[in-house]
Amino acid sequence: MVVLLQPVTLDSHLCVNPKCKPSPVLIPVVDLTDPDAKTQIVKACEEFGFFKIVNHGVRPDLLTQLEQEAIKFFALHQSLKDKAGPPDPFGYGGKRIGPNGDVGWVEYILLNANTHLSSTKTNAVFQQTPAIFREAVEAYIEEMKRMSSKVLEMVAEELRIEQKEKLSRLVKVKESDSCLRMNHYPEKVDDTTAKEEIGFGEHTDPQLISVLRSNDHEGLQICLKDGTWVAVPPDHSTFFVLVGDTLQVMTNGRFKSVKHRVLTNTKRSRLSMIYFAGPPLTEKIAPLSCLVPEQEDWLYKEFTWSQYKLSAYKTKLGDYRLSLFEKQLPFSISSV
Secondary structure, three states: OEEEEEEOOOOHHHOOOOOOOOOOEEEEEEEOOOOOHHHHHHHHHHHOOEEEEEOOOOOHHHHHHHHHHHHHHHOOOHHHHHHHOOOOOOEEEEEEOOOOOOEEEEEEEEEEOOOOOOOHHHHHHHHOOOHHHHHHHHHHHHHHHHHHHHHHHHHHHHOOOOOOOOOOHHHHOOOEOOEEEEEEEOOOOOOOOOOEEEEEEEEOOOOOEEEEEEOOOOOEEEEOOOOOEEEOOOOOOOEEEEEOHHHHHHOOOOOOOOOEEEEEEOOOOEEEEEEEEOOEOOOEEOOOOOOOOOHHHOOEOOEEHHHHHHHHHOOOOOOOHHHHHEOOOOOOOOOO
């Protein structure tokens, strides 16, 4: 099954590649109950670094409840939201994305998804909301952990990695450094004409995989291998999975971390929720030996997730973060 994605062309002042394909692009849709799902997932990770999930097993009422409660939080008076900020990186933030000058038409909350680790700013968010919000968040996180673990187990099985839980255990263990982000792209009530703004600039996600859901408003775009940007039709009943930098390294570049962005329509608000499935901080990240037996064939140096996370935090949103961890090929001069 596939979904049609339409190519987009944008004004040059947005600093994007204006390439446009003459025909729609087909993006894979994976039914998790399909016996062939694992093959479809790996193929999608290789070709796009992105795919859509249906028959995921997450209760529709949980999705509706969490979305409603998140909207209530973002509708709070600014002074109340600011009590959960500024982000450290957890907590509430607005317009500024990270510490390096990136901005967007967005406000957000970033929550620690590991209940074993305390976060003052995560707790501050919950202090501004009713108990039902925290309950919905915790239930949602458990569902995202289950779904991301299942996807990673399917990847391991299809790639014939000896230990089926080699990848999924990184998300399942209590030390897992995962998080949940809720992005709200508000409408501009004083704007008389609908126009697009950069809500969240182009970037890749540093973790293993990201599981994304949004309401029924458009805005998400992904970049294909040839630099073409395509718009992803919204579907609030399904999820999208994106390959992250860490999984690209562990597959030695066989999977590609997909570059994506959000453009917002200023006449309509948009809400998205992204679960970032991350490994423990001390986990060593390197190409898997069962996929690349010889270290001389590694494209990347070994590093810990903590090292990469710290390095990524120091970069701008659109920087190619993996460049610092790529192995340099030996330099040789051909004889003449």
